[in-house]
Amino acid sequence: MALIAILPGDGIGPEVTAEARRVLEAIDPAFGFETEPVGGAAYLEYGQPLPPQALELAKRADAVLFGAVGDPQFDALARPFRPEAAILGLRKELGLFANLRPAKLFPGLEDASALKREVAESIDLVIVRELTGDVYFGEKGQRTTADGEREGYDLMSYTEGEVRRIARVGFETAMTRGRKLCSVDKANVLETSQLWRDVVIGVAADFPEVELTHMYVDNAAMQLVRNPGAFDVIVTGNLFGDILSDQASMCAGSIGMLPSAALNGSGKGMYEPIHGSAPDIAGEAKANPCAAILSAAMLLRHSLGRGDDADRIEAAVADALRDGARTADLGGSLSTGAMGDAILSKLG
Numbered sequence: 571m572a573l574i575a576i577l578p579g580d581g582i583g584p585e586v587t588a589e590a591r592r593v594l595e596a597i598d599p600a601f602g603f604e605t606e607p608v609g610g611a612a613y614l615e616y617g618q619p620l621p622p623q624a625l626e627l628a629k630r631a632d633a634v635l636f637g638a639v640g641d642p643q644f645d646a647l648a649r650p651f652r653p654e655a656a657i658l659g660l661r662k663e664l665g666l667f668a669n670l671r672p673a674k675l676f677p678g679l680e681d682a683s684a685l686k687r688e689v690a691e692s693i694d695l696v697i698v699r700e701l702t703g704d705v706y707f708g709e710k711g712q713r714t715t716a717d718g719e720r721e722g723y724d725l726m727s728y729t730e731g732e733v734r735r736i737a738r739v740g741f742e743t744a745m746t747r748g749r750k751l752c753s754v755d756k757a758n759v760l761e762t763s764q765l766w767r768d769v770v771i772g773v774a775a776d777f778p779e780v781e782l783t784h785m786y787v788d789n790a791a792m793q794l795v796r797n798p799g800a801f802d803v804i805v806t807g808n809l810f811g812d813i814l815s816d817q818a819s820m821c822a823g824s825i826g827m828l829p830s831a832a833l834n835g836s837g838k839g840m841y842e843p844i845h846g847s848a849p850d851i852a853g854e855a856k857a858n859p860c861a862a863i864l865s866a867a868m869l870l871r872h873s874l875g876r877g878d879d880a881d882r883i884e885a886a887v888a889d890a891l892r893d894g895a896r897t898a899d900l901g902g903s904l905s906t907g908a909m910g911d912a913i914l915s916k917l918g
């Protein structure tokens with residue numbers, strides 16, 4: 571039976587992954603689970619954010635459910651010891667280059683969106699974010715210039731191979747949906763983006779049924795709130811995808827609603843809400859567990875070949891929301907656990 575690694579992390583990570591685990595247990599009591607600390611929790615226990623046993627578990631498991639990492643108390647540590655090094659290390663070590671971040675508005679959440687109802691209703695898109703390259707993983711550091719000023723630097727780069735493989739995921743994702751792909755870059759300024767655009771155009775030849783467009787990232791940020799319904803699939807680099815997905819979440823009602831799948835093409839995947847550890851509400855049972863629960867649905871669909879069960883979970887979330895179940899971020903007062911209960915009661 572499938573082994574699911576649970577890496578709860580920090581802050582609200584353990585709170586929301588607990589609800590996702592309850593849902594997975596309800597789907598199939600035979601699932602096996604193993605848990606390891608990562609992030610700040612692992613730093614406190616083992617002196618490092620991604621201890622070898624956590625990485626080993628992630629490699630051994632059939633799929634990984636990740637919570638969130640990070641806390642201000644660790645922000646002064648050297649970068650390899652910061653909690654965020656856990657998630658970046660897992661993505662790199664597992665080769666999880668393709669990050670799917672679907673954003674859609676569940677019926678009933680129109681008033682939770684930051685957008686007008688008729689604009690919010692239209693959002694149903696997937697951001698395909700490259701996850702193991704870009705400025706995130708380039709040479710970085712701080713140095714002193716000749717005239718004695720401190721200078722920080724992070725090298726942005728993409729190889730054509732890196733762009734080609736994420737572009738293919740973008741086109742393939744578009745083929746399963748509305749067959750429209752918008753590649754988002756900053757080719758008017760960045761050479762990295764010019765190469766990105768050239769390579770995406772080359773890959774398009776293999777997908778003649780997909781309508782390809784290009785958009786600069788600043789315009790994309792504007793169009794996402796002007797008319798999100800115009801997008802079907804967005805393919806973009808690591809940094810732009812990070813920013814645009816948080817923005818898309820507020821069009822869809824809350825950052826607590828958006829799940830994600832990080833994939834490497836082998837079936838192995840790591841599944842996590844797009845949100846962080848939310849230190850401002852951690853420990854108060856206020857976190858919305860929907861993003862984690864919907865991430866568990868993506869886990870079933872993409873790593874365990876159980877698309878029907880994924881559909882059941884997504885339908886249960888939709889039913890609970892339709893009935894008015896709401897955590898505070900959605901304008902309600904349910905606790906994290908009560909929201910989990912509401913979803914579980916709809917699983918049937």
Ligand SMILES: NC(=O)c1ccc[n+]([C@@H]2O[C@H](COP(=O)([O-])OP(=O)(O)OC[C@H]3O[C@@H](n4cnc5c(N)ncnc54)[C@H](O)[C@@H]3O)[C@@H](O)[C@H]2O)c1
Nearest residue numbers: 638639640641825826844845846847848850851857858899
């Ligand atoms: N995947 C990850 O592990 C991940 C992602 C993003 C940020 N982080 C880390 O998390 C820490 C906090 O970062 P931040 O404050 O910029 O982003 P955040 O996503 O943690 O929180 C932003 C805001 O959204 C709210 N929020 C987030 N998730 C929520 C949920 N499920 N339900 C209700 N409200 C929710 C928070 O309360 C906060 O007001 C930092 O250390 C950051 O590096 C981790």
Ligand SMILES: CC(C)[C@H](C(=O)O)[C@@H](O)C(=O)O
Nearest residue numbers: 640654657658812844845846
């Ligand atoms: C925690 C951080 C490293 C991470 C990222 O920037 O990728 C997060 O913001 C995310 O969206 O998964």
Ligand SMILES: [Mg+2]
Nearest residue numbers: 812813816844
């Ligand atoms: Mg982010």
